[in-house]
Amino acid sequence: MRKLTLSLSLLTCLVVTQGAFSQTKLVEKITRKGNELVIPYEKYVLPNGLTVIVHEDHSDPVVHVDVTYHVGSAREEIGKSGFAHFFEHMMFQGSDHVADDEHFKLITEAGGTLNGSTNRDRTNYYETLPSNQLERALWLEADRMGFLLDAVTQKKFEIQRATVKNERGQNYDNRPYGLAGETTAKNLYPYGHPYSWLTIGYVEDLNRVNVNDLKNFFLRWYGPNNAVLTVGGDVSTKDVIKLAEKYFGPIPKGPGVTKTTVPAVVLDKNRYVSYEDNIRFPMLRVTYPSVPTYHKDEVALDALAEILGGGRNSLLYKNFVKTQKAAQSNASHPTTELAGEFTFTVLPFPTMRLDSAEMLLQRTLAEFERRGVTDDDITQFKATRETRLIEGLASVSGKVSQLAAYQTFAPTANYLPQELKTIQALTKEDVMRVYNQYIKGKNAVVLTVYPNGKKDIVTHADNYTVSSAGYKAPNYGYDGLTYKKPTDAFDRSKKPASGPNPATQVPPFWTGSLANGIKMIGVRNNEIPTVTLLFSIKGGHLLSATDMSKAGVAQLTASMMNEATQNFSAEDISNKLEKLGSSISIGASTDEISVSVESLTKNLDATLAILEEKLFRPKFAPEDFARLKKQLLENIENQSTQPVVIANRAYNRLLFGADHIRAIPVSGTSESVKSITLDDVKAFYAKNFSPSVTNLVVVGDVDKADITPKLNFLTKWEAKPVAIPTVPAAKAADKTRIFLIDKGKAAQSEIRIGYVTDMPYDATGDYYRAGLANYILGGAFNSRINMNLREDKGFTYGARSGFAGSRLPAVFTASAGVKAAATDSSVVEFMKEITNYAKDGITAEELAFTKSSIGQRDALRYETSLQKAIFLSQIIDYNLPSDFVQKQSDILKNITPEEIKAIARKRLPVNNMVITVVGDKALIKPGLSRLGYEIVELDKEGKPLATASTENASAPAQAGSSKN
Structure with a gap:
């Protein structure tokens, strides 16, 4: 693929009335001129209404297939929530010509990956495979579009219903704050609004649904005229269209589907709601109704969210996190097809009252009004958003997914240039205008999630109850639906053979080293104009094996290196990086400190100058240390409420023994972190950060000759010996x-x-x-x-x-x-x-x-x-x-x-x-x-309970000996 840059030019758009393939219509052809930022494609429509988009990219022997149906939870009914997501599961359970569970087997056997996802507005199914497997992927997707329902049995239905319940339990009911989104949605939107429930649905609705309800849902929404087939990668457009005609062409058109329209949400007052959860930090979440995706004000509201609560330079970070009042604070602006939600989220430390948190949020908004929007705010937002657009084009799957989303929701599948143009046109006045229009003085849903038994800490007594008064259920057109199977002129039961195996080449890489011991390896990748650098500094958490009373010092040291340097504040550095659209992050793991650098090629020199500052001149300021240490201690305590973390920590303690470094989390324990001083951090950095134990990986739009001179600053790094402790072997369990x-x-x-x-x-x-x-x-x-x-x-x-x-x-x-x-x-x-x-x-x-x-x-x-x-x-x-x-x-x-x-x-x-x-x-x-x-x-720390007795038995039970 040729390199992409940010230049814009006119696009070639060819619209004809008759394509070259049967009755299939070529609707649009988009090509790239020069190095403009655009995803080239051809778009066709089959006689049954199926839209087919093909993007050719011959840089890797890979193909990505996506089928997006314009149906999500927003097409569901009151009392029948969760259907769209439930049906996503059922679509993997076999069809007339594909046996139970064979879809996963065939794709995985071919070396591919696959999945599906459901949100409020669409459900998509996708596979990434070696390019010789294209026909197999299209055959599989067409079979479940046209031949599904006879394969839907009561047994499969019951198993997948149980699986969906488990998914809800894992991702919502059993997760801290897992019900915050559900509680917000049902109180933000009117009763019966398509967004007033979550995609996962309610358990009681899943319990009452029957298999015929689910079949009707398929018949109503899963027709080819409500779908987009998008194929990208090492393919021929002509071949894709021929295969699409063969496998999808005979599938009958489904019922007509029109765009859902709902009035904008208007709140007559602040709606205070709350619920209890097993958490340490209470949550304050304030949500204002905003605009849908691709609305003219969407980008300005996105920028407002970044300014108010998007990073280290945001006002929320300054007023809540920097001052040690909260573990987390942010603003976000997710949008979907029918509406958007501008949301502030604060997780205050237990010492801060929630009414105080709400007052501080309001003072922060008042501060923003006085401060206004700066030129730096706009520059940072534009650079960051443009970089994100470019990075989204790094893979065939990324480009295909973007085309499918644009085709389904945007004015055109070729919306990328318009999106970039909208970002580039953003002004300070736009941001202030949307603040005044959607946030200032407007009503919101104010949600409090409070720890068990502490309802008295809510910001305000609950003052809103959902009412169904005046609701009239819409007619979604389920009456009289019939299942019509396609009529084929070929034997669809015959699995397509694979094409010739594509030639897979290991990337040709270069190696090198610096005089101070840094080992380097790299490869040029000029598909997009970015560069990635990954440093691995060996040691990490393992270095605490010689003194486990200081466990957690590696993580604290890495965190401190993400803060101020000797010449710049953390906010200054964040400001510089955001203007460049770059990122530098430093983190600790069991056996290393890692440094990750992402930059546009054109901004690499400026990004490396910031990297030099962060690596070699950390300030280790006392105020930063105090704040980060408090955050770490609070997070350790907070994790004691999370079942997954409890299980992992106890499991490691049992595997290795309490006195083994691998039994202690990288974050340390409350006892060890309390003992760590700022001098400990400085000593850890001085002793263990050395080029002698550092490897560097370079990937991107540079070659060895380009990058080596740019890395000269690393040669100033003085080498020192670093001894990695030898950890003892774990003692095997004497019995299960x-x-x-x-x-x-x-x-x-x-x-x-x-x-x-x-x-x-x-x-x-x-x-x-x-x-x-x-x-x-x-x-x-x-x-x-x-x-x-x-x-x-x-x-x-x-x-x-x-x-x-x-x-x-x-x-x-x-x-x-x-x-x-x-x-x-x-x-x-x-x-x-x-x-x-x-x-x-x-x-x-x-x-x-x-x-x-x-x-x-x-x-x-x-x-x-x-x-x-x-x-x-x-x-x-x-x-x-x-x-x-x-x-x-x-x-x-x-x-x-x-x-x-x-x-x-x-x-x-x-x-x-x-x-x-x-x-x-x-x-x-x-x-x-x-x-x-x-x-x-x-106990929750993995230590034996002092009063607990053990129960002994002889032989373990065999499968089926217990009942659930």
Whole structure:
């Protein structure tokens, strides 16, 4: 692909009445002139109303297929919420010519990835595959568009209903603040408004729906005339149209669909509402009704949100976070097809009253009125938004998704130039005008989420109750719908053969080093005019192994390096970066400090000058340290309310032992962080930041000759020896036990099962082979574990297993969040699958699938700059040979069922694993007690309860011995 820049010119638009393919009409052809920012495409319409958009990009042997239906939760009815999302799940359950669960299997087997998503206004289904698999993807999508309903059975319906409930439990009911959006929506919009419920729907609605209701929903909204098929990548437009005609052309047109129109939301007063949650920080959320997507005021309101609460330079950050009053504060302006929501969110520390928080928010708005909008505000917003547009074009999937969204909602699929033009035309006056029009003096929904038992802290007594008075249900046209199958002139049951395998090339990379020890690796990627730099400074959290009383110092040090420098305040640096459209972030992990740099190529020199300042001249200001330390301590306490975090921390403590550095989170503990001083941070930086343990990856629109002189400033970095501690091996469990942590009233239980292996990461040895063995057990969507717990039983939204390793010994973990009532049965099924796999190994069919899937996915591995950077990071971090990919391919090709079985037997010690369960003890313990494992009760820190007794039993139960 030729490089894109920000110049604009006239576009070529060809509109004809008759295309070259049958009765299909060529509607529009967009080409690029010079280096303008545009996505070239051709758009056709089939006789049945299906819109087909094709974008050719031959830079990588990849194709992305997207089918977007203009139906989301906004097309649902009162009492039948969640249909659109529910149907998204059902669309993966097979059709006339595609067997149950075969859609996932066929795409994954072809080396591709796939998914679907639902929002208020649309549902889309998409696949990214090697380009030789184009026909297979189109055949699959057409089959479920035209041949779905006879394959929808009551059993599939019940399983997916359970899966959707689990998804709600995991992402809403069991998550802190998970119901904030739902509570806001039902109080912001009038009763019956299409946005007055969330896409996930209500459990009571899911309980009352029947399979015929769902079939009617499909018949009403899933016709080709309400869909857009968008295909991009290494394809021929002529071939795509021929295949679209073949597979989609016979599908009959569905009922007509008109654009939904609703009046703008107007609030007659501030609506105060609240609810209780298991949280540490209360939440204040203030939401004003605003404008829909592509409204003339949308961009100005987006800019207002950035100025008020979008980053370090925002007024909310200055008044709430900088002053240590809140853990978080921001403003956002999400918009959708029918409406927008301008929202302020504040999570004050427990010491701040919520009425005080609301008053400070109002004072912040008054301050904005006095301050006004500055030239810097506009410059920063434009640069940041333009960079985001460019970065969205880095992948074929990004371009296809953008075209599909524009076609569905914007005035034209070629809206990108207009969007850029709108951004460039923004003025300070525009921003002040929309503030006065939509925010100043206007009414809002004021939501308070308060901790358990603390309703007295709400900002104001609840003063609004939703009323259905005057509501009249619309007629969506469900009467008399009939299912008409397409009539074909070919045998649709015959799966399309794959085309010739595309030639996948490992990116040609360069290597180098600096005199002070920095090792470098890079690759040129000129598809978009950006550059990515990734620094890896070895050590990180592991350096605290010699003094675990200071655990967390690596994270605090990294955080401090994101603050002020000796010459500039944090706000000054943020201002400079935003004007450039660049970003620099520094973070800590278990074994490194990472520095990530993103820049437009034209702004690289200026960005590197800021990087030099941040790396070598951090200020380590006492006021920054005090604020960041307080935030870290508060966040550690806050995480004790989150089931996922509780499970992960307890699991690591059980795996490694309380006195092991890997048992302690990178953030540290309350005790260790309290002991850290500013001098500790300075000492950690002085001792451990060294080029001698630093690797640098460079990917983007520069080559080695271009970048090397620009990095001369790094040669001033003085090398010093850094000793990475050798951590002790973890002690193996003497037997498998269940460790239970009570999380009262939890809607779901979190399960972690596993052990610490004796193997570190390697690319072509035991670790790689163990990953191959795990793929069919718990690594793929259609793995044994996920198919059992999710697709067959409906216990979970997703279950998985895998080996996670680095230079340290890898950990094998099988995990899931499951519905509480199925906790004991889920443990049984996990252990059954692991036991059977260790005993019997892999089948010939499963091994063939594994080889095909993993063997073909290389086409997708190197497309974007980030993907290339991750690939190069592996090479330099682990000193891999340049031909390691070919060696992996040879191992995969030649591995046998006997080898897989031997690996599974060795690497799945079912009698020596830790089983950690976090959930509602009163509900789940009786069932767990019947499984035959010893149960040890722990507190939320993972420590044994002083008063808890353990329960012993003889042999573990077999699958099916417990009831949920």
